[in-house]
Amino acid sequence: YSEDQLYEIDHAIDFATQAHHGQKRKSGEPYITHPLSVAIILIDWGMDSDTIIAGILHDTVEDTKTSLDDIESLFGHDVSFLVDGVTKVSQARAGMRDLGHYLPQTKDNLTKLLIAVGQDVRVIIIKLADRLHNMQTLQFKSPEKQQKIARETLEVFAPMADQLGMGRVRMELEELAFSYLDPKEYKRLEKVMKQRLGKSTRKLGVVRLEVERALKDEKLEFEINGRVKSLYSLHRKLQKRGSLDNIYDLMALRIIVHTKEECYLVLGILHSLYQPMIARIKDYISIPKPNGYQSLHTTVITPNKQIVEFQIRTRDMHEYAERGLAASFHYQQQKDSKEYLKGDSKRGVSNLPAQLQWITQLQEIAAR
Numbered sequence: 001y002s003e004d005q006l007y008e009i010d011h012a013i014d015f016a017t018q019a020h021h022g023q024k025r026k027s028g029e030p031y032i033t034h035p036l037s038v039a040i041i042l043i044d045w046g047m048d049s050d051t052i053i054a055g056i057l058h059d060t061v062e063d064t065k066t067s068l069d070d071i072e073s074l075f076g077h078d079v080s081f082l083v084d085g086v087t088k089v090s091q092a093r094a095g096m097r098d099l100g101h102y103l104p105q106t107k108d109n110l111t112k113l114l115i116a117v118g119q120d121v122r123v124i125i126i127k128l129a130d131r132l133h134n135m136q137t138l139q140f141k142s143p144e145k146q147q148k149i150a151r152e153t154l155e156v157f158a159p160m161a162d163q164l165g166m167g168r169v170r171m172e173l174e175e176l177a178f179s180y181l182d183p184k185e186y187k188r189l190e191k192v193m194k195q196r197l198g199k200s201t202r203k204l205g206v207v208r209l210e211v212e213r214a215l216k217d218e219k220l221e222f223e224i225n226g227r228v229k230s231l232y233s234l235h236r237k238l239q240k241r242g243s244l245d246n247i248y249d250l251m252a253l254r255i256i257v258h259t260k261e262e263c264y265l266v267l268g269i270l271h272s273l274y275q276p277m278i279a280r281i282k283d284y285i286s287i288p289k290p291n292g293y294q295s296l297h298t299t300v301i302t303p304n305k306q307i308v309e310f311q312i313r314t315r316d317m318h319e320y321a322e323r324g325l326a327a328s329f330h331y332q333q334q335k336d337s338k339e340y341l342k343g344d345s346k347r348g349v350s351n352l353p354a355q356l357q358w359i360t361q362l363q364e365i366a367a368r
Contacts, residue, residue: 005049009039012056012075019057019064026140034133035059041129045169045326051122054082058126062087085123086130124160125326128169131157135176150180165291165324174232182235189231196250197228203306204251211253214269222266223256227311248280248299252309256318260285263312267296270310274300277307285317293321 001009016035023031038055047055053075060066061083072080135153138146154177161170179186208224215222229237229250237247244250255266263285270276280299288294296312319327 001049008075009049009052009056012053013039015074016056016060019060019066023063025137027137031059031063034137037133037136038126038129041132042126045125045129045323047122047125047326050076050078050082051126053079054086054122055126055129057083058086058130062090082120082123082126085120086126089123089127121164121325124164125166128157128161128164128166128173132169132172132176135173138176138180146180150177153177154181161324163291164326165293165320166322166326167293167324168322169324171230171233175230178232178235185235186231189234192244193228193231193234193250196244200251200306201226203304204253204308207302207306207308208253210273211255211270214273215255215266218265218269220262220266221258222262225254227252227254248277248307249309252311254311254313254318256313256315258314260314263296263314266312267298270298270300270312274302274308276300280309285313291324295321 013036017032020031020035025031025034035056035058038058039052042052042055057066057071057075057079060071061068068080068084071083131153134149138149141149153173158170158173158177161167161173204226208226212224215224229247229252234247234250238244241247257263257266277299280297282297285294285296294313294317297309298312299307299309301307313321
């Protein structure tokens with residue numbers, strides 16, 4: 001961030017601190033700790049300075065005497081547009097059934113509708129950061145509120161993150177929601193995973209060394225690390241498959257290389273080392289998932305009958321898989337391209353990647 005941008009962020013912190021003066025959270029902490037935490041999350045996601053400032057100010061219009069005119073005069077049109085959008089999405093959530101006449105009444109479509117109502121997708125990213133921090137501090141709410149908020153998080157906000165390609169955020173929201181909605185099952189699976197991982201980590205270490213050796217022989221530059229399945233994802237798979245013995249990806253190895261061509265080269269090397277399970281080879285590079293996710297997946301059987309899943313992707317693919325649209329914003333910010341970040345506020349049309357053009361279409365529906 002530039003010196004001017006850091007000055008504006010400091011200014012927003014001072015303004016929000018004054019606006020929320022005297023307000024407390026359920027934890028007893030000053031209310032300002034919440035918008036500041038939202039801003040820290042947005043910084044971690046690599047968002048632009050206007051989004052961070054809007055994150056700091058996101059509750060001022062709804063919860064204080066601050067007006068949108070105040071925000072526009074102090075921080076500019078873009079920030080006031082984002083704060084207004086966050087407020088409207090909050091209102092849309094409260095009246096989702098009224099808004100639902102645009103589309104059939106399904107959770108998936110209502111989730112998409114909320115994204116559309118945001119118009120500028122950064123509005124939704126601020127809402128996701130807001131929800132993530134609220135989930136991280138949910139222990140201070142009543143049991144009834146915990147259940148309601150956790151259910152909404154699982155049914156609306158986690159799918160919303162997924163539809164924007166924000167895999168890491170989706171997983172965090174799902175794990176937090178699951179821990180409140182079914183704490184006994186959450187703790188049981190946590191215990192089961194610890195036992196299983198203890199046994200498989202050593203075996204996986206041997207496979208990792210074999211793969212590293214083979215990739216170095218090909219003079220490839222790469223990263224290789226482990227990926228542990230989330231408890232909520234495990235819970236869902238157990239509901240479908242019934243037994244842990246039928247789940248092959250409790251722990252997987254992820255290989256990151258420089259180019260798409262190298263991804264396919266690595267796939268060939270793995271299949272020369274181990275026996276592939278043909279039905280479990282998935283090419284999400286040639287045919288990305290609807291949310292833009294790209295990767296090669298393969299599951300192999302080692303000579304000692306161990307089943308191992310691999311994910312192979314480039315660094316850009318990995319960043320997108322973790323942060324989704326936020327990663328795209330970060331790259332565009334580095335190129336100084338604000339047109340990518342924001343939509344045409346008159347039409348609600350965003351200059352989004354091809355795989356996310358459904359957002360543009362829904363924005364047009366919601367604007368009618």
